Amino acid sequence: MKVAEPTIERLVQYYRLLTQLKEEGRRVISSQEIGEMLGLKASQVRKDLSYFGEIGKRGVGYHVDRLHDHVSKILSHPNVWRIGLVGVGRLGEALLGHKSLRSDKFGIEAVFDVDPNKVGKMIEGVPCFHVDDMPKILKEKKIEIIILTVPAQAAQQAVDKAVASGVVRGILSFATAPLVVPPDVLVYGVDIAAELEKLLFYLKSSTSKE
Amino acid sequence: MKVAEPTIERLVQYYRLLTQLKEEGRRVISSQEIGEMLGLKASQVRKDLSYFGEIGKRGVGYHVDRLHDHVSKILSHPNVWRIGLVGVGRLGEALLGHKSLRSDKFGIEAVFDVDPNKVGKMIEGVPCFHVDDMPKILKEKKIEIIILTVPAQAAQQAVDKAVASGVVRGILSFATAPLVVPPDVLVYGVDIAAELEKLLFYLKSSTSKE
DNA sequence: TCAATATTGTTCATGGAGGCACAAAGATGA
DNA sequence: TCATCTTTGTGCCTCCATGAACAATATTGA
Numbered sequence: 001m002k003v004a005e006p007t008i009e010r011l012v013q014y015y016r017l018l019t020q021l022k023e024e025g026r027r028v029i030s031s032q033e034i035g036e037m038l039g040l041k042a043s044q045v046r047k048d049l050s051y052f053g054e055i056g057k058r059g060v061g062y063h064v065d066r067l068h069d070h071v072s073k074i075l076s077h078p079n080v081w082r083i084g085l086v087g088v089g090r091l092g093e094a095l096l097g098h099k100s101l102r103s104d105k106f107g108i109e110a111v112f113d114v115d116p117n118k119v120g121k122m123i124e125g126v127p128c129f130h131v132d133d134m135p136k137i138l139k140e141k142k143i144e145i146i147i148l149t150v151p152a153q154a155a156q157q158a159v160d161k162a163v164a165s166g167v168v169r170g171i172l173s174f175a176t177a178p179l180v181v182p183p184d185v186l187v188y189g190v191d192i193a194a195e196l197e198k199l200l201f202y203l204k205s206s207t208s209k210e
Numbered sequence: 211m212k213v214a215e216p217t218i219e220r221l222v223q224y225y226r227l228l229t230q231l232k233e234e235g236r237r238v239i240s241s242q243e244i245g246e247m248l249g250l251k252a253s254q255v256r257k258d259l260s261y262f263g264e265i266g267k268r269g270v271g272y273h274v275d276r277l278h279d280h281v282s283k284i285l286s287h288p289n290v291w292r293i294g295l296v297g298v299g300r301l302g303e304a305l306l307g308h309k310s311l312r313s314d315k316f317g318i319e320a321v322f323d324v325d326p327n328k329v330g331k332m333i334e335g336v337p338c339f340h341v342d343d344m345p346k347i348l349k350e351k352k353i354e355i356i357i358l359t360v361p362a363q364a365a366q367q368a369v370d371k372a373v374a375s376g377v378v379r380g381i382l383s384f385a386t387a388p389l390v391v392p393p394d395v396l397v398y399g400v401d402i403a404a405e406l407e408k409l410l411f412y413l414k415s416s417t418s419k420e
Numbered sequence: 421t422c423a424a425t426a427t428t429g430t431t432c433a434t435g436g437a438g439g440c441a442c443a444a445a446g447a448t449g450a
Numbered sequence: 451t452c453a454t455c456t457t458t459g460t461g462c463c464t465c466c467a468t469g470a471a472c473a474a475t476a477t478t479g480a
Contacts, residue, residue: 003411005438007436012407012408030456030458031458039388041438041439042271043441044455050460052227054459057445059445059455060456060459074410075407081410089304090304091304093304094300095301098402099361145413147406170410171409172406177250184411193306195398196316197218199353200291201285202396202468206396217467229448251468253468254468256428260430268475268476269425269474270426271479
């Protein structure tokens with residue numbers, strides 16, 4: 001069963017919204033309303049939600065609790081993912097403490113750096129190891145996911161050491177560098193500078209219009 | 211002239227690669243090679259690059275310097291953008307110091323927070339003001355772009371104050387919250403948690419296959 | 421000079437995502 | 451009970467991005 005990437009992204013949004021609605025005690029909601037709150041067309045919402053089976057009630061809408069459970073199950077993982085964070089610069093540390101990355105569905109089990117002032121210490125309650133020890137530590141701790149927050153020049157080298165462990169299956173990279181990985185390793189990149197450039201490009205274009 | 215969003219994103223990648231090639235003294239490169247280095251099909255590269263006019267030489271390839279200039283011009287801005295950063299938490303501070311956001315094409319002119327310990331001080335060489343003073347300060351400093359790094363609950367309120375200035379035209383948001391803005395304000399969102407969830411979802415799916 | 425080779429620019433087809441519109445199904449009220 | 455109204459689920463159409471194939475152009479070597 002293959003699901004489109006934009007759909008997954010929206011499912012995460014639905015999940016957040018539903019969690020909030022649940023807290024507010026809301027019982028039922030329509031695709032129309034969901035769409036308005038998230039800036040989507042109602043038909044888009046319905047298509048996304050019906051993708052995993054009929055879950056709404058025609059003439060009524062979606063039962064908030066039931067839909068929340070449903071989306072939760074779609075996004076749920078069979079196990080708790082164990083994550084390693086590579087590069088404890090300011091961005092890495094910010095992510096370590098970030099609410100979004102505190103969840104019971106995954107946890108950051110180790111961080112890695114090359115700075116001797118950091119290696120061996122606990123950072124935000126997580127032990128810090130040397131990047132060179134990644135193959136060993138990742139295997140020991142059964143870490144399958146890597147969050148990469150190192151400078152661009154160091155990115156490929158760090159990735160090579162990580163995949164050398166043989167246990168890493170996914171990488172979330174914040175480095176603005178193209179990464180080469182074995183075909184069975186999945187890479188997602190968040191390119192902050194590129195996002196800003198895109199924004200600026202379209203702003204420039206729209207300047208002439210208005 | 212309208213350009214597709216994925217194309218812009220790749221142009222940024224081309225630009226980075228070309229800058230590097232230039233430093234290495236490389237004179238000429240083919241679409242094939244560019245594609246291999248960035249993980250793209252050669253035909254894709256050619257289509258992107260020819261979109262803004264014929265710039266390569268058939269039978270030869272692309273002249274690195276010339277192509278670099280060309281892409282640079284496409285991505286260039288008529289003026290230096292003035293940016294404000296809202297929310298000086300750890301993520302905000304990390305971005306302030308991040309290399310990717312140091313450029314001669316834009317600059318962060320002010321930061322905003324509600325914390326009295328920060329307001330009035332200089333942070334990373336940038337003056338910090340209270341969020342409530344945004345309308346005034348943004349207008350004074352002619353800031354057209356906002357980078358939003360506040361908690362989700364505070365996001366909409368902060369955006370409302372920012373757009374109230376009347377000068378803000380674009381927002382790069384790191385908050386995991388849907389934002390309502392006037393139609394003439396452009397919003398790009400970077401949703402870190404959603405990216406991670408996507409990665410985990412596809413890893414889960416591929417577990418059964420292998 | 422001309423054949424062989426290399427590489428771009430472009431056309432065309434394929435697939436996929438979004439959105440409209442309508443049928444199906446449940447609710448409501450007389 | 452039945453007509454009307456609401457809201458979902460889905461078929462269909464359109465648009466856009468990708469990728470393959472080919473024609474056009476430049477280089478090279480004999």
